[in-house]
Amino acid sequence: MRIELQKRAGVSRLFSFVSPLLALLLTVVCGGIMFALLGKDPVSALWSYFIEPLQEVWSLHELAIKAGPLILIAVGLSVCYRSNNWNIGAEGQFTMGAIAGSYLPIVFYEWHSPLILPLMLVMGMIGGALYAGIPALLKTRFNTNEILTSLMLVYIAQLFLDWLSRGLWRDPQGYNFPQSRTFVPEAILPEILSSGRAHWGFIFAIVAAVLVWFMMRFTLKGFQIAVLGQSERAGRFAGFSGRRMVWFSMLFSGALAGLAGISEVSGSINHLQPSISPGYGFTAIIVAFLGRLNPLGIIASGLVLALTYLGGEAAQLSIGVSDKVTRVFQGLLLFFVLSCDTLIHYRIRLVLGRLKGATDGAA
Amino acid sequence: MTLNDESRTGALLSVRKLTKLFGSFAACDGIDLDIRPGEIHALLGENGAGKSTLVKMLFGVLAPTSGDVLWQGNPVRIGSPAQARKTGIGMVFQHFSLFEALTVAENIALSLDPGISLGKIADEAESLSRAYGLPLDPKAHVADLSVGERQRIEIVRTLLQNPKLVILDEPTSVLTPQEADRLFETLLKLKQEGRSVLYISHRLEEVRRICDRATVLRHGKVTGACDPRQETPASLARMMVGNEVAAVSAATPEAGGSVLLQVRNLDVPARTPFAVSLKDVSLTVRSGEILAIAGVAGNGQSELFDALSGEFPVKEAESIRIRDKAVGTKGITARRLIGAGFVPEERHGHAAVPDMSLSDNLILARCRSDARAFLAGGVLRIIRYSAVKAAARRISAAMDVRKSGDDPPAGSLSGGNLQKFIVGRELDRQPGVLVVNQPTWGVDAGAASHIRQALVDLAKAGSAVLVISQDLDEIFEVATHIAVINDGHLSAAYPAPGMTREKIGLLMGGLNDRAGAGPEETGARHAH
Numbered sequence: 068m069r070i071e072l073q074k075r076a077g078v079s080r081l082f083s084f085v086s087p088l089l090a091l092l093l094t095v096v097c098g099g100i101m102f103a104l105l106g107k108d109p110v111s112a113l114w115s116y117f118i119e120p121l122q123e124v125w126s127l128h129e130l131a132i133k134a135g136p137l138i139l140i141a142v143g144l145s146v147c148y149r150s151n152n153w154n155i156g157a158e159g160q161f162t163m164g165a166i167a168g169s170y171l172p173i174v175f176y177e178w179h180s181p182l183i184l185p186l187m188l189v190m191g192m193i194g195g196a197l198y199a200g201i202p203a204l205l206k207t208r209f210n211t212n213e214i215l216t217s218l219m220l221v222y223i224a225q226l227f228l229d230w231l232s233r234g235l236w237r238d239p240q241g242y243n244f245p246q247s248r249t250f251v252p253e254a255i256l257p258e259i260l261s262s263g264r265a266h267w268g269f270i271f272a273i274v275a276a277v278l279v280w281f282m283m284r285f286t287l288k289g290f291q292i293a294v295l296g297q298s299e300r301a302g303r304f305a306g307f308s309g310r311r312m313v314w315f316s317m318l319f320s321g322a323l324a325g326l327a328g329i330s331e332v333s334g335s336i337n338h339l340q341p342s343i344s345p346g347y348g349f350t351a352i353i354v355a356f357l358g359r360l361n362p363l364g365i366i367a368s369g370l371v372l373a374l375t376y377l378g379g380e381a382a383q384l385s386i387g388v389s390d391k392v393t394r395v396f397q398g399l400l401l402f403f404v405l406s407c408d409t410l411i412h413y414r415i416r417l418v419l420g421r422l423k424g425a426t427d428g429a430a
Numbered sequence: 431m432t433l434n435d436e437s438r439t440g441a442l443l444s445v446r447k448l449t450k451l452f453g454s455f456a457a458c459d460g461i462d463l464d465i466r467p468g469e470i471h472a473l474l475g476e477n478g479a480g481k482s483t484l485v486k487m488l489f490g491v492l493a494p495t496s497g498d499v500l501w502q503g504n505p506v507r508i509g510s511p512a513q514a515r516k517t518g519i520g521m522v523f524q525h526f527s528l529f530e531a532l533t534v535a536e537n538i539a540l541s542l543d544p545g546i547s548l549g550k551i552a553d554e555a556e557s558l559s560r561a562y563g564l565p566l567d568p569k570a571h572v573a574d575l576s577v578g579e580r581q582r583i584e585i586v587r588t589l590l591q592n593p594k595l596v597i598l599d600e601p602t603s604v605l606t607p608q609e610a611d612r613l614f615e616t617l618l619k620l621k622q623e624g625r626s627v628l629y630i631s632h633r634l635e636e637v638r639r640i641c642d643r644a645t646v647l648r649h650g651k652v653t654g655a656c657d658p659r660q661e662t663p664a665s666l667a668r669m670m671v672g673n674e675v676a677a678v679s680a681a682t683p684e685a686g687g688s689v690l691l692q693v694r695n696l697d698v699p700a701r702t703p704f705a706v707s708l709k710d711v712s713l714t715v716r717s718g719e720i721l722a723i724a725g726v727a728g729n730g731q732s733e734l735f736d737a738l739s740g741e742f743p744v745k746e747a748e749s750i751r752i753r754d755k756a757v758g759t760k761g762i763t764a765r766r767l768i769g770a771g772f773v774p775e776e777r778h779g780h781a782a783v784p785d786m787s788l789s790d791n792l793i794l795a796r797c798r799s800d801a802r803a804f805l806a807g808g809v810l811r812i813i814r815y816s817a818v819k820a821a822a823r824r825i826s827a828a829m830d831v832r833k834s835g836d837d838p839p840a841g842s843l844s845g846g847n848l849q850k851f852i853v854g855r856e857l858d859r860q861p862g863v864l865v866v867n868q869p870t871w872g873v874d875a876g877a878a879s880h881i882r883q884a885l886v887d888l889a890k891a892g893s894a895v896l897v898i899s900q901d902l903d904e905i906f907e908v909a910t911h912i913a914v915i916n917d918g919h920l921s922a923a924y925p926a927p928g929m930t931r932e933k934i935g936l937l938m939g940g941l942n943d944r945a946g947a948g949p950e951e952t953g954a955r956h957a958h
Binding site: 076077285286287288290293294297298300301303304305306 | 452739741761762763766772774776779780781782783785786790793794795797798805807810811812813839842
């Protein structure tokens with residue numbers, strides 16, 4: 068017996084819809100098995116992982132705080148991936164955006180002005196975009212692989228941030244803690260509602276997702292991205308420049324990652340410190356694919372992945388498992404998303420032994 | 431199962447009531463076919479008639495839904511190409527299955543027993559390719575080879591396996607007449623050795639020349655079996671299409687039309703180590719003229735197209751003039767905006783994105799030249815899908831594009847229908863200058879004649895048309911002038927009526943009369 072993948076005549080609409088749900092279900096089942104192997108009751112563990120965080124107002128706010136950067140970064144990455152540019156260094160662009168945006172409130176720490184916040188956001192976007200411009204330059208100039216360069220730049224950005232918060236930008240009144248001055252109130256991104264901590268970063272994410280969805284769906288720019296992503300030759304025939312698209316997609320995704328970085332720092336951390344992200348830039352890759360590289364889908368998948376972060380924290384507290392469980396869930400999810408996507412283009416067939424088939428053919 | 435006596439005794443391969451269903455659509459519907467030992471058997475039919483499906487079943491790529499295949503009278507089930515090869519069936523596909531990153535010898539090795547050394551394969555392939563007049567460098571990378579050269583690999587690869595039955599899908603479409611002659615000699619040699627050949631071709635002349643028997647398919651059914659030597663091309667075409675194929679009436683240009691496309695002393699260095707450089711190419715196409723450029727694949731045709739289309743602009747602005755504007759350094763968009771249209775050779779992934787709908791593929795070529803009709807919203811450049819869809823429908827109707835559904839993905843259309851759409855997409859704008867590379871490669875007779883007539887009509891309406899083609903029948907049908915490209919050199923252009931196949935063949939082989947080379951020659955061509 069063997070298993071065959073048979074190409075479908077067209078894209079299965081049913082499975083385009085079902086595949087992410089199926090992936091979620093399989094992730095939950097595997098997660099349950101994992102909890103069972105750890106000696107925990109799978110049902111109550113999954114309950115505290117996936118349901119409990121949704122039952123309280125404050126944890127919904129936490130969900131929005133975590134989902135905001137994931138969605139914002141993933142929306143930018145979706146443009147990259149659709150155009151066949153593989154930026155996986157969003158974590159570094161997030162960090163550089165946070166650093167560039169924090170320049171004003173840390174260096175000019177006595178400046179109180181309503182101008183400071185918009186300037187910080189713009190500088191954050193510029194910082195992220197410039198940092199993503201490095202792999203773009205290397206790719207267009209020297210034909211280097213942007214997967215490698217963008218990934219390696221992540222570690223440079225993280226160590227740069229580490230150095231800044233322990234060295235140059237360390238708070239002189241901070242009792243030698245490795246962190247910068249706390250931002251002045253004017254430099255802090257306000258909360259959306261008075262009921263909790265969720266800040267405007269989440270709104271930025273939703274707005275960005277809707278705008279990018281509009282761009283991809285209705286404008287010539289979106290069309291260019293799709294064409295160049297599928298066939299650079301056809302794109303050149305259409306008069307679109309693949310080189311310019313490398314620049315556009317890298318700078319665009321870098322800017323959104325930078326905006327996410329400064330929003331996170333300004334909205335929820337309020338100062339710089341050696342670690343500002345629980346891996347948002349990498350998790351956003353999963354978010355982008357789970358959302359089928361569609362910005363509206365990314366909103367949904369960003370919320371799901373944010374839940375795995377919250378659940379990890381909750382499970383750590385309530386049932387005492389390691390917070391590494393979060394990473395396991397994210398990994399499982401990406402694995403199942405990518406494998407379930409096969410069903411969109413292929414159907415699975417079980418073929419029983421060849422001998423039987425041979426007699427069939429002769430009968 | 432009932433078998434008649436003939437198939438038990440005579441035939442090498444028999445097919446009984448073979449049917450292949452895709453969903454409810456019958457691509458092959460109860461096909462009967464007998465191939466005798468030592469005969470060249472033609473399989474004729476339009477694109478979509480079921481020829482490819484039939485031979486894929488014979489070669490084990492597709493499993494039949496019902497029906498029987500008999501090999502030397504015994505029922506067999508061919509479950510895979512490997513099994514087909516073991517049975518004694520070899521096949522040369524129309525769309526090649528080659529790994530671009532590997533060399534010629536490595537590609538050949540992939541289809542042979544793993545035990546044989548690469549050096550030995552390379553030697554064998556080289557001697558075989560020489561013997562059959564299909565020159566090949568076993569060390570060349572496939573990515574750097576032209577369509578024609580790739581096909582040679584497929585032919586040599588199949589012959590190396592010493593098959594009893596060779597299936598050839600459109601084998602001569604990229605060969606010069608002389609090379610085709612040599613291939614025919616090869617086929618006749620195979621026949622004398624007692625092997626059979628199943629020969630698929632749209633070229634009815636060829637079929638009449640070398641095939642002993644022919645089976646004609648239409649809409650998945652056998653509509654006729656005949657001795658092609660007793661038939662005329664017109665009667666064969668009638669069996670294929672169901673009605674007479676319209677003969678293309680060539681354009682007769684009036685003298686002294688204005689020059690719309692001019693290339694002067696164009697030099698383009700090779701972009702890759704295996705590409706052909708263009709050397710001092712000059713040509714002129716006037717209003718109402720169709721200049722056809724003949725040549726064997728891989729002699730600079732695609733490089734010339736790239737330079738003319740502006741996909742790869744050249745160094746000197748003056749070396750290419752379109753409608754009296756120097757555009758050599760400009761890109762394809764600028765050239766489209768002054769009224770030029772382009773049709774590249776490769777349909778999938780160059781002229782069209784297969785996974786995108788026809789209307790999206792219309793935007794692909796015309797988003798800038800028809801910005802007023804297709805875009806709205808100023809700088810936002812929002813695509814007006816309703817206008818685009820209406821235009822796509824108009825083009826499909828004008829070119830008789832047969833498709834499933836209103837706006838299907840380009841890749842779901844048959845080659846001929848997609849090509850009609852791609853050509854129609856340019857014709858719809860009535861371009862002043864049209865450059866077409868291999869307009870009817872792998873396209874069925876009905877669609878080909880439609881496309882050629884459309885090119886002639888465009889020239890009659892006053893446009894300048896440049897056709898790059900390897901198909902001499904096509905060239906003689908449409909051209910008012912003919913030039914030949916060889917190793918990046920372009921011969922002078924000669925008026926079509928005075929040209930012969932022999933002369934073109936000699937020019938293709940590089941026997942350019944020295945007196946006729948160089949810029950003076952273009953002068954001579956002006957003087958005719």
